[in-house]
Amino acid sequence: MSLCWNIRYYDLWHELVGQRYAPERVAIVSLDEATIAAHPSVPLVFWGPSFARAIDACRTAGARLMVLDFLFSVSPEAWLDTLGVGESEQARTYDAAFRSQLKAGNVLLIGMASRKQSGGFDTLLPLPEYLFSLRNAVEDVGLANFAVDSDNVVRTFSPAFAGEDGLTLGPALGPLAAMRAGLRALPQPPPPTPWLRQETRAAVYPIRFAGPSQTFPRVSFQRLLEPHAASDPALRVLDGKIVIFAAEMSGNQDQHLTPYSRFLTQQRGGLMPGAELHANIIETLLRGEHLAPLPVFARSVAVLLLLSVGLFFLQRTSPWGGLGIVVLLAVVWAAGAFLAFRAGRLAPVAAPQAGLLACYLGALGVRLRSEERARRKLRRIFDRYVSPEVVEKILGASQAPRVEGEMLHVTVLFCDIRNFTTMSEKLHPSEVMELLNRWFECACDIVQEHGGMVDKFIGDAIMAVFGAPYRRPDHAQSAIRAALSMAAASHDVADWCAQRFAGRGLPL
Numbered sequence: 332m333s334l335c336w337n338i339r340y341y342d343l344w345h346e347l348v349g350q351r352y353a354p355e356r357v358a359i360v361s362l363d364e365a366t367i368a369a370h371p372s373v374p375l376v377f378w379g380p381s382f383a384r385a386i387d388a389c390r391t392a393g394a395r396l397m398v399l400d401f402l403f404s405v406s407p408e409a410w411l412d413t414l415g416v417g418e419s420e421q422a423r424t425y426d427a428a429f430r431s432q433l434k435a436g437n438v439l440l441i442g443m444a445s446r447k448q449s450g451g452f453d454t455l456l457p458l459p460e461y462l463f464s465l466r467n468a469v470e471d472v473g474l475a476n477f478a479v480d481s482d483n484v485v486r487t488f489s490p491a492f493a494g495e496d497g498l499t500l501g502p503a504l505g506p507l508a509a510m511r512a513g514l515r516a517l518p519q520p521p522p523p524t525p526w527l528r529q530e531t532r533a534a535v536y537p538i539r540f541a542g543p544s545q546t547f548p549r550v551s552f553q554r555l556l557e558p559h560a561a562s563d564p565a566l567r568v569l570d571g572k573i574v575i576f577a578a579e580m581s582g583n584q585d586q587h588l589t590p591y592s593r594f595l596t597q598q599r600g601g602l603m604p605g606a607e608l609h610a611n612i613i614e615t616l617l618r619g620e621h622l623a624p625l626p627v628f629a630r631s632v633a634v635l636l637l638l639s640v641g642l643f644f645l646q647r648t649s650p651w652g653g654l655g656i657v658v659l660l661a662v663v664w665a666a667g668a669f670l671a672f673r674a675g676r677l678a679p680v681a682a683p684q685a686g687l688l689a690c691y692l693g694a695l696g697v698r699l700r701s702e703e704r705a706r707r708k709l710r711r712i713f714d715r716y717v718s719p720e721v722v723e724k725i726l727g728a729s730q731a732p733r734v735e736g737e738m739l740h741v742t743v744l745f746c747d748i749r750n751f752t753t754m755s756e757k758l759h760p761s762e763v764m765e766l767l768n769r770w771f772e773c774a775c776d777i778v779q780e781h782g783g784m785v786d787k788f789i790g791d792a793i794m795a796v797f798g799a800p801y802r803r804p805d806h807a808q809s810a811i812r813a814a815l816s817m818a819a820a821s822h823d824v825a826d827w828c829a830q831r832f833a834g835r836g837l838p839l
Contacts, residue, residue, distance in 0.1 A: 336681035340665065341486070344672040345590035350542030351673075356617050357610040358394075358548045358572040360385065361579040366553040377407050383428035385555035385576070386438060392561075393570035398439045400475065400577045400585075400606045406460045430464040440465065441475040477587065477608060478535060484588040485603075487535045488612045537622035537677070539615040543591040544603040547610045552576070573613060577606030624677045634683050637664055641687050645694035657691045741799045742810040744783065746774060746817055747792035750838040757835050767791060769827065773820050781813040782806075 370381070386397050407425045432438060440457040447453055456462055456472060465471040478487045541547065548568045554560060578585065586602035615621050624630070641660050645653045661684045668678040748754070748770060755763045774793050775785050783797040795813065798806030825839045 337679060338480070338482075338486075340668065340680040341672075341677070342484070342590040344669055345540060345543075347669065348673060350546055351539070352541055354541045354547045354610065354614055356573055357613050358550065358569050358574050359606055359610060360389070360552055360555065360569075360574055360576045361549050362552040362577065363579050364581055365551055366556075367580050369553050369556075376403065376405055376410055377425075379407060379426035379429035381552075381556060382576070383432045385552060386429075386432040388555040388560040388566065389569055389574050390435075390437075392566040394572055394574040396437050396439065396573040398441075398473075398573065398575045398609070400441060400575055400609065402441055402443060402455065402475070403458055403461070406458050408460070426460070430460065433461060433464040434466060436466040438465065439471050439473060442472045444474050444476055475605070475609075477605070479587075482588075484590065484592065485538070485608055486590055487537050488615070489535050536615070538608075538611050539618070539621050539675070540590065540611050541614055543589075544601055544607060547607055575606045575610055577604060579604055579606070620675060622672070622675060622677050625671065630678065633667075633678075634686065637683055638686050638690055641690045642694065645691060650695055650698065653691055653694060657687045661687055739799050739802070740806075742797040742807045743786075744778070744795040744797065744810045744814060745792060746795070746814070747790070751791040754837050757837060758832065762832065765831075766828065770821075770824050773824060774817055777813050777816045777820060781809045781816070783809060783813055 370378075373381075382399070389397050408423060411425070433440075440461060442457065443455040445453050445455070454474070456469065462468060462472065477485045478489050479485055480487075550565060550568060554563055554565055557563065560566060583604075585605035587605060587608055589601075589603045589608070591603065592601045625633075637660060641657060644656045648656060664683050664687075665680055668680045671678045754766070758766065770791075771788065771793065778785050778793070778795040781797070782801060782803060783795045784800065786794045786796050788794075795810070797803075797810040797813070803809065828837060828839055
């Protein structure tokens with residue numbers, strides 16, 4: 332789950348940044364709709380002479396390396412041979428100009444690797460007529476496979492394509508990874524990076540995207556075919572560049588999801604052509620930069636500091652305040668991770684945010700447990716003196732009473748039995764207790780009914796407090812109402828005494 336959300340944040344960062352830098356090393360020649368419309372009757376298999384002219388125009392414009400992102404399934408000579416006209420001079424030399432351009436060097440072709448059902452890989456290479464026309468033969472071929480994540484999004488690249496034994500089958504960055512053939516064409520060598528070494532095994536690196544689709548400079552294939560292409564100012568963009576020839580006409584299936592194609596869990600379109608993916612990868616290679624994770628020590632210290640700050644405030648705020656702190660810290664961390672991303676560093680986001688949530692839930696659990704213990708303690712203290720309703724009000728109050736004591740304005744009610752000494756002299760001790768129990772039971776019920784608390788019994792007297800521990804602004808009125816109720820109840824108790832102790836001469 333954490334990895335999944337980290338990927339979502341990774342995609343979101345790309346969309347928020349947009350274009351990250353201006354590409355400096357790669358340009359794209361697009362075989363677009365305008366080019367197809369200018370040659371409606373020529374099948375792609377017969378475009379060899381056009382490719383030859385376009386490659387020559389690129390050389391003239393100063394391009395240092397040409398990459399053909401095309402994998403032809405049949406040569407024009409082979410196709411003409413099926414028609415029985417392959418013996419003619421024109422048929423045998425139809426692609427001669429194209430093959431001459433391949434032989435001149437600084438031209439790369441692509442191959443593809445596919446996994447066999449029985450295990451291992453099949454490698455589809457260019458047609459032999461083209462492969463052996465290349466100056467360095469198979470060394471001038473790169474595999475055009477992309478590293479696709481489980482959600483079908485291309486985020487990473489591998490400089491080498493690993494076979495079953497872990498050894499490299501060849502450059503896996505497609506035409507652009509065949510730098511062994513193309514690096515010598517660059518005016519200056521790229522920064523020393525391990526992925527440019529021939530012995531590099533298969534490893535995966537994040538692509539440092541220049542930006543969303545259409546970020547790289549493009550030139551229409553048709554402009555290279557114009558009679559005065561050498562003087563076309565639009566071709567200056569090719570000077571000193573690695574040029575990728577790409578099929579970008581409508582209906583082309585070489586389109587891929589990238590981090591710019593998604594927003595959190597929603598696919599939003601914006602597919603990137605395969606040639607532009609290759610362009611982003613080769614820019615990543617030649618710039619010597621890729622998105623690297625923060626150092627373990629820095630990452631650990633930052634996460635520890637984040638969680639420590641969270642715990643510090645969670646222990647000192649209410650649950651709702653703590654939730655606000657957690658949300659704020661999660662947003663601050665995400666913002667920091669975004670800034671790190673802009674600086675070329677990857678910081679985890681989901682795991683630290685999950686840690687903040689765990690801290691919040693833990694602090695909330697500790698708080699609830701502590702409050703429950705305090706509630707049980709208060710309940711044990713007050714259950715003996717006040718009604719259950721009053722206890723619940725005390726426990727439900729926003730400010731619980733402090734057991735160590737506090738200063739409050741309260742009303743104290745004292746009530747005792749008139750002529751109790753004379754009455755006790757005429758009764759047996761057990762009868763005196765019976766009388767007291769009868770009266771205390773009645774009086775205590777009245778006190779609790781009016782929200783008071785019986786503080787103590789003093790002989791035949793009762794001391795009751797109103798306004799504490801349950802605070803109420805009408806404590807004086809409640810005490811008066813309780814006194815009036817006691818006076819009315821005393822008549823019932825007197826009637827009971829007259830019947831219970833008849834003939835004793837009690838002063839009732």
